[in-house]
Every structure is written in C-alpha cells, then in structure tokens.
Amino acid sequence: MKTAGSSFLLGLFVALAWTSSAQAQTLSSFSTTYSGGSGLICGTTYNIRGQEPAASGRYPVFVYTVGTTENYDHSSAMAAVQEMAARGYVAATVEYDNGTFGSCSTLQSRAKCIYDSGRSTSAISRLCSRAKADCSKGIVVSGFSQGSIMAILAKNHDSRVQAAYGLGAGVEYSIYNLNSCVANGNRTLPSNRLRIINGEQDVFVGPTESSVRAQNTETTGYSCPLATSCLQSNGSGWYIIKDSQVSDGNADHCYMRNGSCIGLTLDNTWRSGTAPWSLRTNLNWLTQFTTP
Incomplete structure (x- = not known):
C-alpha cells in the first residue's frame, strides 16, 4: 500500500508539472444537447457544456456530473471541465435528471441515459462524435454526490x-441502500480504477469519521482501520478530509465549497x-488511464 506521504508527494509533483501546461493551453468552449432522463425511454432533452x-x-x-438539484454548470463542475480540457481532453459537464435521488434501478437508468454507448443520442455518444474526440483513447469520469454514483x-x-473520481460518494443512505449496484464487486468498474474523497462530517455517508471510513471500505473494498487515507500504489482507493484541512473548518458533504452546500465560493x-483531496491532484490521477 502506498503511504499518505508518498501519495501526497506524487500528487504534488504531478500537479506542479500540469500547472505550466494548463496555463499554456488555449481552449475552445462548446455546448450541445442529448436525450436523457430516467426509465427505459431517454426522451428528455438535456444540456452539455464543455x-x-x-x-x-x-x-x-x-x-x-453534478449532485442532486445542483445546476449542471455549477462552478465546481466548470472548474473540473476547464482543468481537464487544459490537460488535453474533450471535457464536459452533463445535465441529467437530478431533481431527486433514487434507488439502484432509478440511478442505473439515469446513468444509462448518459453513458449508453449503443445509443447515438446519449451524452457519451454526442461527445464521442465531436471532431476532436477520440474515445478509443479512453474516457474518464467524475462527479459529486448523486453525480459520483453516475x-x-x-x-x-x-x-x-x-x-x-467520486466526491461525496457512498452506498448507504437514509432511504436508499445502493450496495447492490455501487459496492465493490457489484458494478463493472474495478476498485483499482476508483478514487473517492469524502469529508469526515459528510451527513449522507457519515456523519462521523468512522462511519465515513466504513462506507469508503464498502464502496472500494479497501480496508484501512483507523486511517484517513487508504490510497493504493496506483492512487486508487479513498481519502477522508479532516475539518482542519478545509478553510471553513467543516469537512462536510460539500467540502469543496466555503460555507457548506449553500456556499457560493470554492475552497482554495x-x-x-x-493536497490528496484537491481537484488537480485527483484529476491528474485520472490522466494515467487514457492515451494522450
């Protein structure tokens, strides 16, 4: 297992290397639509911005993909899009049927409407059909809260x-238990290709460090008792953010914002x-799995 210290140094090195590249890259913006929703028929028009x-x-x-009720072009989403475009990706945030949460069947249908490679009007097909996109080089994904499940x-x-890369990701919620579709071994994505970052006071997957740790273990299959970092040799695994690490002193579900989920600014x-939980560190981790 990679230690938290070595993971931090690797993240620091890669982040610094990408900084100059990101500053030099000239980007073009685009917008389009796709047919999404919930259920068997993905018949509602949704936006894509990238x-x-x-x-x-x-x-x-x-x-x-953003969280429940969140605007698809929230500043946190656009920050991720900008960073990945600067790293040489066709990068986009995708609007979807996120007005409510749901069971495994509901969330699976929403994810399929976004990522169904066999349907020409899905979000992923729209993106892969762009002139500058080459999905044979690989697709990497991220999301917050419900968007992390997507x-x-x-x-x-x-x-x-x-x-x-999932932010605020878990398997057991107050109403819905997603173990059968999200937990380690119950989905197609292997855990050595998953990295989740949660705050110690996440009310949905916590709200204590020990309960967050238990959910992280259930989601990834990686167990590190009493630890806040369980990052593996390739950077997959999980990390728990402590209150002292965020600027507003509250490492909750929306730790990336100042002032919890209603905050209007992003944590610097x-x-x-x-840091191991910083946006750039985690996006850099994703880049190792695609071809430039």
Whole structure:
C-alpha cells in the first residue's frame, strides 16, 4: 500500500508539472444537447457544456456530473471541465435528471441515459462524435454526490470508461441502500480504477469519521482501520478530509465549497491546491488511464 506521504508527494509533483501546461493551453468552449432522463425511454432533452483544446488533434474524453438539484454548470463542475480540457481532453459537464435521488434501478437508468454507448443520442455518444474526440483513447469520469454514483456506474454502460473520481460518494443512505449496484464487486468498474474523497462530517455517508471510513471500505473494498487515507500504489482507493484541512473548518458533504452546500465560493485548497483531496491532484490521477 502506498503511504499518505508518498501519495501526497506524487500528487504534488504531478500537479506542479500540469500547472505550466494548463496555463499554456488555449481552449475552445462548446455546448450541445442529448436525450436523457430516467426509465427505459431517454426522451428528455438535456444540456452539455464543455471545453476542448483549440489545437488540432483528437483527444480522450472527460465527463463530469453534478449532485442532486445542483445546476449542471455549477462552478465546481466548470472548474473540473476547464482543468481537464487544459490537460488535453474533450471535457464536459452533463445535465441529467437530478431533481431527486433514487434507488439502484432509478440511478442505473439515469446513468444509462448518459453513458449508453449503443445509443447515438446519449451524452457519451454526442461527445464521442465531436471532431476532436477520440474515445478509443479512453474516457474518464467524475462527479459529486448523486453525480459520483453516475460516474461509478458509467462503465456498466460504456466499456471505454477507464476510471472514476467520486466526491461525496457512498452506498448507504437514509432511504436508499445502493450496495447492490455501487459496492465493490457489484458494478463493472474495478476498485483499482476508483478514487473517492469524502469529508469526515459528510451527513449522507457519515456523519462521523468512522462511519465515513466504513462506507469508503464498502464502496472500494479497501480496508484501512483507523486511517484517513487508504490510497493504493496506483492512487486508487479513498481519502477522508479532516475539518482542519478545509478553510471553513467543516469537512462536510460539500467540502469543496466555503460555507457548506449553500456556499457560493470554492475552497482554495480544493480548487488550486496539491493536497490528496484537491481537484488537480485527483484529476491528474485520472490522466494515467487514457492515451494522450
């Protein structure tokens, strides 16, 4: 097992290496639509908003999905899109039927509407058909809260999905138990291609460090008793953020924001830092699984 210290140093090195590249990359913005929803018929029109390198060439694809009731182009989503486009991806945040949460069957149907590679009007097919996209180079995904479940389930519907980074991800909620579709061994995505980052006070998968740890273990299959980091040699696994690590002192479900889930600004360490739970560190982890 990789130690937290070595994982941090690796993340720091890669983040610094990417900083100059990201600053030099010129990006182009795009928007489009796809047919999504819930159930067997994905018949509702939803938006896609993204960025891609302005330079000629064909690139792997990155998809981000937001949480329940969250606007698909929230600042946290657009931050991830911008960062991945700067790393040489056709990157997009995808609107979907996120007005409510749901059971495994409901969430599976929503994920399929986004990631069904066999349907030309799915979000992933729309993105892969872009002139600059080459999905044979790989697809990597991320998401927050319900969006993290979309990301974890993505490979069920498109074998080209290589890895997922989940924020605020779990399997057991107050009403819904997602063990049968999200837990380690019950989905197509292997745990050595999954990295989840949760706050110690996450009310949905916690709200204590020990309960967050238990959910992380159930989701990934990696057990590190009493630890806050269970990152493996390739960076997969899980990490628990302590209150002292976030600027507002509250590592809750929305740890990436200042002022909890109603906060209007992003935590600086998450947005621009090099900690194991920072955005750039985790996006850099995804890049190892695609072809440039």
